[in-house]
Amino acid sequence: MGLERGSALPVAPTGAPSFITSKLDFLVNWARRNSMWPMPFGTACCAIEMMASAATKYDIARFGMERMSFSPRQADVLICAGRVPYKMASPLRRIWDQMPQPKWCISMGACASSGGVFDAYSMVQGIDTIIPVDVYVPGCPPRPEGLIYGLLMLQEKIKGESLSNAAIREEDPLRVGRPNLPPETIEELALPFGNSTLQNRTSGLVSTSLVARPDDRKE
Amino acid sequence: MMADKDFEAGLGGLDEGPAASATDPETPFGEAGDAADHPTVAALHERFGAAILHHGVVAGDEHVVHIQPERNAEILRWLKEDPGQRYLYLSDVTAVDFGGGRPLEVVYQLWSMELKRQIRLKAQLPLAALEIDSAVPIWQAANWLEREVFDLFGITFRGHPDLRRIMMPDNYAEGHPLRKDFPLRGRFSRAEQTRRALSMEVEDYYTPEELGIAGDKHRHGQEAGA
Secondary structure: OOOOOHHHOOEOOOOOEOHHHHHHHHHHHHHHHOOOOEEEEEOOHHHHHHHHHHOOOOOHHHHOOOOOOOOHHHOOEEEEEOOOEHHHHHHHHHHHHHOOOOOEEEEEHHHHHHOOOOOOOOEOOOHHHOOOOOEEEOOOOOOHHHHHHHHHHHHHHHHOOOOOOHHHHOOOHHHOOOOOOOHHHHHHHOOOOHHHHHHHHHHOOOOOOOOOOOOOOOO | OHHHHHHHHHHHHHHHOOOOOOOOOOOOOOOOOOHHHOHHHHHHHHHHHHHEEEEEEEOOOEEEEEEOHHHHHHHHHHHHHOOOOOOOEEEEEEEEOOOOOOOEEEEEEEEEOOOOEEEEEEEEEOOOOOEEEOOOOOOOOHHHHHHHHHHHHOOEEEOOOOOOOOOOOOOOOOOOOOOOOOOOOOOOOHHHHHHHHHHOOHHHOOOHHHHOOOOHHHOHHHHHHO
16 A cells, blocks of 8 residues: 555655645554564563563553564564673574564663673673664563553654654665664763663753763763 | 772773682692592592592582593593492583683582482693593583583683584684683674674574584585595
8 A cells, every 4th residue: 555655655845744644644653553563582581571561460462562473574573671692693683684664672671771780791782782772671670560661652652653754664775784883882882881871861861961970971 | 089090990900800819829729638538539549649639628528639630531431430439420511710820720520329429520721731631432411511611711622522612603703701811891892792793694603514404515524534
């Protein structure tokens, strides 16, 4: 139906979405956000909480994550739960590249988000150096409520997406299997507290200035 | 600003690796134990004499015997096959690096289920000659354990059938991570580590045989013979 391609939709020459496009956005986003199948990439203790989230007591099927999709080809949201060593970086990137658009990523727990306490030779310092991340769930490990809150936040994010903005769903074939961030940024993230500081800064929710958080930074 | 100085010192320490362990030159192996407490130790002394360098007891009742590294295979085989010992189960092979240029210690943990005995053997290897005979001909269990020691400490096991890395990728170029002189965060920058990790293919982790994609002509033995 051409719904996936922004250029095929009636968009005003100015680039501003017309009335019809906005209604289509609503329909498409409604469908997408209420049928997100997770690709569980569970590598550590966070995966236990992820399993608990899917089990009867918390049951993320209530929110549209009807089943865990153990094939990346049928998955919509990759949940990276647990620490990722460098040896797992390549499989993680490959799984992400195998997932069809539209796709999202949740980084669950401190280790996936920033390397956590494992600032060592073997550990990836945050999976956002490997793949783009939409929602970071803090905690060590996060409770199922935390993961569900992250999934609901992702649904909120999807509400704001528009088909007229095709760029957010475009992937550069040359970047398949490459790091997600430029080398300088990865170096910056690898500094002590680097990744958590950067995530706070990009979120805009927490002040990372020297005055506000003098103890976090090494200047 | 005292806290800042501590922080700087801590960061520097991360890159230098851990400090060397202290040792007492008077008793480099620790306190001597009573060989009469353990029948195997007495038998080892009687049979191998000068190859048994020291015997000690740690943690109450764990007997540790230091042996000459040149005779490790002979001693291990005797411990397994002698009817009075019967250490059929090799529960662990590992190594210790004390840092500061001290020799690396290869550790064998043996268990005789028949006679309900345990014993620990240690052999010291100078940093200049990190080679010792493999225990794989004696216990198959030594195969992966010795690969792990080779991977993380860089000790070569003579006669091992398949000595290659087991934990780190085959083309890992930063050295042996559990050595004391290895910096905690690795030798390469994070960007380089990420780039290398992502550029690896499954062939860097597994042999064609393990992947099941090799024809018969690629098998190890025939390749060597041809």
